[in-house]
Amino acid sequence: MSVAMSHETVLLKEAVDALVWDDAGIYIDGTYGRGGHTAALLGRLSSQGCVLAIDKDPEAIDDARRRWADEGRFDIESGSFAQMDEFSEARGWAGAVSGVLLDLGVSSPQLDDAQRGFSFLKSGRLDMRMNPEVGQSAAQWLAQAPEKEIADVIYQYGDERFSRRIARAIVRERELDPIKDTLRLAEIIADAVPKHEKGKHPATRSFQAIRIFINEELDDLQKGLEAAVSVLAKGGRLAVISFHSLEDRIVKRFMRRETQGEPVPRRLPVPGAAAAGRLKLVGKAIRPGEDEVAANPRARSAIMRVAERL
Ligand SMILES: C[S@@+](CC[C@H](N)C(=O)[O-])C[C@H]1O[C@@H](n2cnc3c(N)ncnc32)[C@H](O)[C@@H]1O
Incomplete structure (x- = not known):
């Protein structure tokens, strides 16, 4: 049986449009997959810009190392996007990142290779680890x-x-x-x-x-959102594409909390200032159009939320 080695990227133009405001900036693609978003980001950046990609999956890492071997503006880390603050600090980038993208879940190559154990339609080793x-x-x-x-x-x-x-x-x-x-x-x-x-x-x-x-996906998501806010520069963008309501609920709540700031306890004797929010929402949640869903059924459940670091 043939195994798809490519991944049909979801909300490609929408994500890159939402993220790139400085073509000489530093961008983090926290979910490299097969590099669809990374390639589009690199295509928008000048010779001064760069992309750090992250993925947990050794096959994604191999793909990235082969594909971008000659690209000086690209680097990849093997690990979780929950570690993006460590990866950024190691490069001296804390508070200097222009955009972070998380395109959650699994990639088509992971789903299509029966031996990875994600598919209930094909016989394979029951693994499911990214x-x-x-x-x-x-x-x-x-x-x-x-x-x-x-x-x-x-x-x-x-x-x-x-x-x-x-x-x-x-x-x-x-x-x-x-x-x-x-x-x-x-x-x-x-x-x-x-x-x-x-x-x-x-x-x-x-x-x-x-x-x-x-894969401790929801825990990683919570930590990844925190890490993203800590590495972003003022004006930096965070875009998150979710594929089911559990993920989207976490993203929505996180962005709402970060937009409004920490609530002040109502019966506090001295009305202290609320911790200010660190984000502002950018536009409404974005879903793929009919054409994209028709061409790529996996896009059906996608929803992207974007916020900007204050
Ligand atoms: C939906 S795919 C990304 C596709 C990619 N945007 C593209 O266009 O090719 C999700 C990828 O993120 C990776 N991934 C999921 N959770 C992760 C995490 N917490 N840290 C790092 N990578 C993760 C998966 O291994 C998979 O390769």
């Missing part, structure tokens, strides 16, 4: 996690109402034979879900939940 060299795989976690923990993860990160039934089935089945294959897990879940939603594979929600848990 960096397969770090932490535990989905198979290792499912082999020993308590039933309640599995149910809680599937409920909280997948919004799956049949989470308890699914967790019970997983624990029953793993006692018969360890669950190491994506298709076997998908079948166990499909059998445990009594009502199948039209047009949606019954394992969709559970696979999303397990992936979010294994």
